[in-house]
Amino acid sequence: MAELSNRLTALLGIEYPIIQEGMGPFKTNRIAAAASAAGGLGTVSMPGMTKDPAVGSRLLRENIEQVAASTDRPFAVNVPVGRDAAGTVLPVSEAYIRAVVEARDSDSTLSRQLVALTTSAGFPGEFRPLIRDAGLVHMHKVGSTKHARKAEDAGVDVIIASGYEMGGHTHATPVHTFVLVPNITEAVSVPVVLSGGARDGRTLAAALALGASGVAMGTRFIATEDNTDWHTAYAQKILDAGEGDDMVFPAVYGPARGLHNAGVDRLLEIVRTNEMSQDELTRWKDEALIRAQEDGDVDNGAMPAGQVVSGIHELVSIAEFIPRMAAEAADILRRLAGVGQPVH
Structure with missing residues (x-):
């Protein structure tokens, strides 16, 4: 969709500026393949934060290969970066980063499809040269303008600005999306992606109006017909x-x-x-x-989810949802640009 094409879509080779977030520690292979096939960017999630590094790396590689076999479109991998008390990147986080790079280096098909690595939780500064030299687009998730500047200074290609209302790991200092995103877009020159509160065309249009180049969503993709990897409960x-x-x-x-x-x-x-x-x-x-x-142990398990749950009321098909969300956003932006229709 030409109206929504921008630096982000060009950089990632996608049709719509809509990203499915990493949603581990269980697999998101079917969601990722469906999101990419629909014109967005699907994301393979890491398979566990307490796995033996060798076991985790093998599982991650299997998940990457499964997604690559399910779609011919670009996709990403998400790796949360943990550090020990001494500040050293945890072995499992390092193993996942290296597994992504090795997968891309060892397979020409993967090198065309596995276009991006998203890092979150902590910043993998010492691994920036490895990620850069692998030819991966490096997207990094932050919760403050200070960390956004730090990531850009280190050479990160895309900043994911995650507001406090987002699901999953959030930030010790609460800054909500509507405040955080314009702060960050004013502070950095690389593309910025809004994460936290997005769920439809209205919220995509709002993100673009705030200066972001697109949105990343996790909670919305849980409640989809394509999410057959996860329990229906x-x-x-x-x-x-x-x-x-x-x-x-x-x-x-x-x-x-x-x-x-x-x-x-x-x-x-x-x-x-x-x-x-x-x-x-x-x-x-x-x-x-x-x-x-x-x-499906929704009573005794832990269920990451964003505050956007209150606005999600039905299962959707990803193949229909992503193009519809983009079309709705484009229509809203056309009307706001002043085509003679009243804005309500």
């Missing part, structure tokens, strides 16, 4: 949730936003009583996420 919880049903809780790499349930209450009790070691607690969190996503 999770998607139903998204559809049933309303305003105030979400909360922020301590996750693996910092605070995260998700739906309130008995699992989150149990997590808060574990943290309060200090009954587990840090390694045990991290593994518990990882397993709680997978219990909800894979097994």
Whole structure:
């Protein structure tokens, strides 16, 4: 769609400026393939934050190859970057970054399709040369203007500005999307993607009006007909949730936003009583996420989700949803440009 073509779509080789976020620690292969096939950018999620690095790397490579076999369009991989107490990147995060680079280097098909690596949680500064030299578009998620400037100075190609209302890992200092995105677009020269609160053509148009080049969404893609990797009970919880049903809780790499349930209450009790070691607690969190996503334990698992759940009421087909969202945004922007129709 020519009206929405911009630096972001050109850089990634996609039709619409719509990105499916990384949504680990369980796989998002079918969602990613569907999002890319529909003209957006699908994202392969990392398979676990407490996996043995060798096992995790192998699983990630398998997921990458499955998506590449399911669509001929570009896609990305998301790797959260954790660090230990000494500031060193965790072995599993490093293994995932290297697995992405090695996959692209070893296969000519993958080198054409695997176009981008998204990093989040922490900044992988020491791995910037590796990512750059692999020819990957490096997208990095931030929650502050300071971190956006730092990422641009390090050579990152795209900034994902994630507002406090987003699902999954969020930020210790709350800055909401409507404030954060224009702050960041004024501060950096690289393309900026809005993450947090996007769900339809109206929110895509709003993101573009704020100076962003596109949107990234996670929660909206959970409640899709294509999300057959995840248990249907999770998607139903998204559809049933309303305003105030979400909360922020301590996750693996910092605070995260998700739906309130008995699992989150149990997590808060574990943290309060200090009954587990840090390694045990991290593994518990990882397993709680997978219990909800894979097994459908929506009572005792952990369910990342953004505040946008209150506006999501039906399952959609990704093949229909992404072009429709783009068309709605283009129509809104045409009307706002003053084609003689009243704006309501």
